[in-house]
Amino acid sequence: MRRLAFLVSCLCLVNACRQQAAPAAARDVVVWREVGSWSGHGNLQSQNFTSDTGGFRVRWETRNETTPGAGTLKVVFRSGDSGRAIMDAVDVRGVGKDSAEVGDNVRWYYLTIESANVDWTVAVDERLRGVAR
DSSP: OHHHHHHHHHHHHHHHHSOOOOOOOOEEEEEEEEEEEEEEESOEEOOOEEOSSSEEEEEEEEEOOSSTTOOEEEEEEEETTTOOEEEEEEEEESSEEEEEEEEOOSSEEEEEEEEESSEEEEEEEEEEEEEEO
8 A cells, every 4th residue: 555655656746747838939910800892993982991000901903904004003091080191002003913011090091092994903901910829
């Protein structure tokens, strides 16, 4: 019986002395939340949207250019309060697709999208901070 008690005590001691696994390190990550997306041909004014961070990614695509070299797309963030231009996000000619990151302040915004001779798609995502474990 004493041997059994001694053996159990030794096993408990060995188990208690084992090194615990280190927790996974947390790291900061960027997460994108879609604010809205629009598509069309010609000009458009979006509805108002708010920003909690002031950081955005604008994804855009132009296609079906009616006259080669004549297609244009311009996307401007405007103040939802005053209507003044805050920042130009996209100003391109021709057919293509890309994304651009832009930033300003926390506020209400809307977009003006001006285009000629192309079909377009524009999507806006807000940059959020997160922690991955």
